Every structure is written in structure tokens, then in C-alpha cells.
Amino acid sequence: MIEFPGTEQEVRQLERFLNATEAQPADAALDEMRDRALAHAERLSNAINIGFAGEFGAGKSSLANMLAGADILPTGPQHLKLPLVIVAYSDTPETTVGWWGKEPKVFSGIALEKAAAENPDFISVGLNTPALQEISLFDLPGSGALDDTYKPTLDLLKFVDCAIWCTNGTNAWRETERHLWAQVPQELRANSLLAVTHADLPPVHDALDRVLARLNKEKGDFFRSVVPIGTPVAVRAMAQEPEPDFALWETCGGQDLAEQVLQIASDRRLVDLKAAQADLKRDFLPYLEELQGSDAEPAQPEMASIQNAIESTLPPLNNPILEDWLAAITSIYEDLRESSNIEPAAFLNSCQEIVEDFAERLEQGGEIDPDADWIPAEFEKATDLLLLLQFESGDAPLKDAISILAQLSDNLAWAGSRVDSVEPKTGT
Ligand SMILES: Nc1nc2c(ncn2[C@@H]2O[C@H](COP(=O)(O)OP(=O)(O)O)[C@@H](O)[C@H]2O)c(=O)[nH]1
Numbered sequence: 001m002i003e004f005p006g007t008e009q010e011v012r013q014l015e016r017f018l019n020a021t022e023a024q025p026a027d028a029a030l031d032e033m034r035d036r037a038l039a040h041a042e043r044l045s046n047a048i049n050i051g052f053a054g055e056f057g058a059g060k061s062s063l064a065n066m067l068a069g070a071d072i073l074p075t076g077p078q079h080l081k082l083p084l085v086i087v088a089y090s091d092t093p094e095t096t097v098g099w100w101g102k103e104p105k106v107f108s109g110i111a112l113e114k115a116a117a118e119n120p121d122f123i124s125v126g127l128n129t130p131a132l133q134e135i136s137l138f139d140l141p142g143s144g145a146l147d148d149t150y151k152p153t154l155d156l157l158k159f160v161d162c163a164i165w166c167t168n169g170t171n172a173w174r175e176t177e178r179h180l181w182a183q184v185p186q187e188l189r190a191n192s193l194l195a196v197t198h199a200d201l202p203p204v205h206d207a208l209d210r211v212l213a214r215l216n217k218e219k220g221d222f223f224r225s226v227v228p229i230g231t232p233v234a235v236r237a238m239a240q241e242p243e244p245d246f247a248l249w250e251t252c253g254g255q256d257l258a259e260q261v262l263q264i265a266s267d268r269r270l271v272d273l274k275a276a277q278a279d280l281k282r283d284f285l286p287y288l289e290e291l292q293g294s295d296a297e298p299a300q301p302e303m304a305s306i307q308n309a310i311e312s313t314l315p316p317l318n319n320p321i322l323e324d325w326l327a328a329i330t331s332i333y334e335d336l337r338e339s340s341n342i343e344p345a346a347f348l349n350s351c352q353e354i355v356e357d358f359a360e361r362l363e364q365g366g367e368i369d370p371d372a373d374w375i376p377a378e379f380e381k382a383t384d385l386l387l388l389l390q391f392e393s394g395d396a397p398l399k400d401a402i403s404i405l406a407q408l409s410d411n412l413a414w415a416g417s418r419v420d421s422v423e424p425k426t427g428t
């Protein structure tokens with residue numbers, strides 16, 4: 001299973017930077033940082049775009065359908081002339097008809113024919129397939145053998161992060177295809193696969209080893225790899241009842257292709273993530289820290305007082321349960337600082353959950369001075385109090401919660417430390 005790197009934390013940090021700097025006086029350096037942060041946030045919040053390109057009838061739409069797990073795109077010889085069709089995630093099925101530089105129109109449900117009748121520049125079909133939250137599929141119009149059909153393909157390839165060039169295995173990787181692909185930027189080529197379709201057809205199947213050997217030799221830096229696929233067989237394998245025919249899915253190339261597509265998308269995501277992390281670390285977070293150091297406290301006194309309260313409860317870290325406790329409170333404090341408007345009930349609820357966890361941990365015994373056997377009961381009592389505070393309004397419950405946490409910290413600092421670090425007194 002290919003894991004997609006999570007981006008939530010970075011997106012949250014970027015948004016925090018963008019929100020905090022929104023009202024800052026205009027300044028070229030800050031504007032440039034904000035543009036960069038916005039671009040990172042957009043990239044990390046959107047799916048990775050995978051383009052399916054190739055000559056007419058190469059099997060682009062069939063392959064995109066296979067990966068979408070749905071028969072969305074028409075295949076085979078057609079009367080319906082389609083522009084670029086994007087298959088993307090949406091909570092409820094819908095079809096968007098789009099034009100460059102004109103407001104789009106949205107139809108509910110899947111309505112490709114109705115959409116095509118509007119003569120749009122592109123159509124986007126939204127499905128609620130979970131995998132589409134990570135990748136969007138771009139089914140490009142086919143290119144032909146003539147140079148003037150290359151331009152639309154090359155233009156549309158600018159919108160994708162990775163591409164699957166589909167070549168028909170019966171006559172794979174023709175001169176015309178090479179000629180077009182040679183004009184694609186190297187960055188995209190490095191994130192692209194050459195899919196050799198129709199690999200299930202006997203003549204292709206029989207010559208496959210030889211064809212693959214040739215293509216692997218020729219591929220150079222044009223593709224990351226060459227993958228054979230018999231798409232209808234793969235679709236059939238996955239549609240098998242009562243469960244998919246995984247052996248067939250593997251032998252027809254479906255599994256390898258699906259994994260390689262996810263891998264290039266996931267690698268691509270990782271590159272974006274690393275770039276955002278580097279900018280956050282070098283520019284955005286230090287800027288934010290400076291900004292908050294200078295004016296966040298007067299603007300948000302309640303947060304400052306919470307910070308002081310927590311900081312004043314930070315005795316030397318010399319016992320494990322206290323260390324864990326402080327880390328837990330610091331984390332809710334960080335959450336509090338990151339969200340721009342404090343939701344008192346949510347904050348109190350987090351406090352209550354943490355106190356409850358520690359009450360259970362203390363119940364198990366062994367971590368604090370056995371003489372301090374009243375402390376677990378203090379935690380139990382605090383759990384109940386924190387629950388009650390969630391029903392009160394205003395700032396007072398927050399302050400009460402802070403003093404409860406401070407009190408519990410003191411208890412742990414005292415009772416937990418004695419176990420580890422206080423020498424037994426052997427005399428006076
Ligand atoms: N046997 C076989 N037929 C395929 C394969 N891929 C596509 N086809 C068929 O080839 C025709 C063209 O495929 P389509 O996906 O419409 O190609 P596109 O024009 O590139 O989108 C359709 O009739 C498909 O069913 C394949 O891997 N094996």
C-alpha cells in the first residue's frame with residue numbers, strides 16, 4: 001500500500017502565517033513571502049493531477065476509468081467529441097462545464113453529454129471515490145500524427161503534475177509519439193510513465209518481452225518507467241464477484257500500473273511538502289514568531305495569561321510522568337495558540353481528556369511517591385470539575401481550568417520527583 005504523505009500540519013501552519021500577516025502594512029518582502037505561502041497552501045490542499053495523454057485510441061480513457069474505479073469516460077470510437085475531461089473528488093456527484101476566462105456551469109450528477117453540448121474548454125466530473133482526494137485524473141484529447149495536433153496536448157500537459165503516456169502495444173512508441181514527447185519539459189517527464197496498452201492481445205502479449213526491452217533501452221530520461229497493461233482484463237479482474245481476482249489483476253499489469261501511478265503522485269507530493277517545510281522553517285515561522293513576540297500578547301490577553309500560567313507551572317523536568325504531563329498540556333496550549341478564535345468548550349474538553357488519561361495512568365500506580373496516594377483522587381476530581389466548567393460561559397472557566405492544571409502540575413512535580421531524585425534521608 002502506498003502511503004500519501006499527510007499535509008494537514010503544514011497547511012495549518014501556512015494558514016496561520018497567512019492569517020497573521022494579512023493586516024500587516026504592505027512590504028515587498030512580506031508580499032513575496034505571502035505569495036509563496038499561498039502557493040504552497042494551494043498545492044498541498046489540492047489533489048495531484050495525473051494526465052492521460054497519447055494518440056487517438058491508445059487507451060487513455062479506459063485507463064483513467066480503471067483508476068477511477070468507475071465507467072465514467074466514454075471509450076472506443078465515438079461520436080461525442082470531448083475536450084479535456086477531469087475526474088476529481090467531490091462529496092456529491094456533479095459535472096462542471098468550464099471555459100478559460102468565463103464562469104463555469106455546474107450540473108448535478110454525471111452529465112457528460114449535456115456538458116459537451118455547451119462546447120466548453122474542459123469538463124470536470126466530481127465523484128466521491130476516496131482515492132480521488134489524493135489524485136485527480138486528466139483525460140486529455142488524443143493527439144494525432146500531425147504536428148498541429150501537438151499544441152493542444154502540450155498546452156494541457158502544463159496543468160498536470162504527472163503524466164501517463166499511453167501507447168498502443170500493437171505498434172508501440174511510434175516516431176510521432178517520440179516527436180511530441182520530446183517537447184515536454186524534463187520536470188514532467190521525470191514524473192511520467194509510458195503505459196504500453198493492449199498487452200492482453202495475443203500478438204502484443206507474445207512480443208511483449210522484446211517490445212519492453214526495446215522501450216526500456218529507448219526511454220532514456222523520457223519516462224520514469226515503462227509499464228505494460230491489458231486494461232479491460234484489469235477492469236474485469238477487479239469487478240470479479242464475490243471478490244476481485246487479485247491474481248489476474250497482477251498478471252495483467254493492473255496492480256503494477258496502479259502502484260506506480262500512486263508512487264509518482266506520492267513522490268510528487270513529498271517534494272511539494274519538503275519545499276513547504278523548508279520555507280516554513282526558514283522564513284514563515286521565524287517571521288511569525290517575531291510578529292507574535294511583538295504584538296500578539298496585547299491583542300490576545302487571554303492567551304498570554306494562559307501562556308504565563310502554563311509557563312509558571314514548568315518546574316525542572318526531572319520525572320517522567322511530569323514530563324509527559326507537561327508535554328500534553330503544552331500541546332493543547334499550542335492548539336489553542338494556532339486557532340485564531342478560541343473555542344472555550346473545546347479547550348476545556350481537551351483539558352478534561354488529558355486529566356482523565358493521567359487519572360487512569362496514576363491509578364495503575366508506581367509512578368509517584370506511594371505516600372502521595374491522594375493525588376490520583378485529585379485527578380479524578382479535576383476531571384469532574386473540568387466537565388462542569390464546559391457548561392459555564394465567559395472567560396472565568398478558562399482561568400479556573402488553568403489554575404486546576406497548575407495545581408495538578410504542582411502535585412506531580414512534588415510527588416513524582418521524590419521517587420526519582422530525592423536521596424533517602426539516612427540521618428540528621
Ligand atoms: N484489448 C484491449 N483493448 C483496449 C485496451 N485499452 C483500450 N482498449 C480499447 O481500445 C479502444 C480505445 O480505447 P480508449 O480508452 O477509448 O482510447 P483513447 O482514445 O485513448 O481514450 C476501446 O475500444 C477500448 O476498449 C487494452 O489494454 N486492451
Ligand SMILES: [Mg+2]
Nearest residue numbers: 060061074075
Ligand atoms: Mg478517450
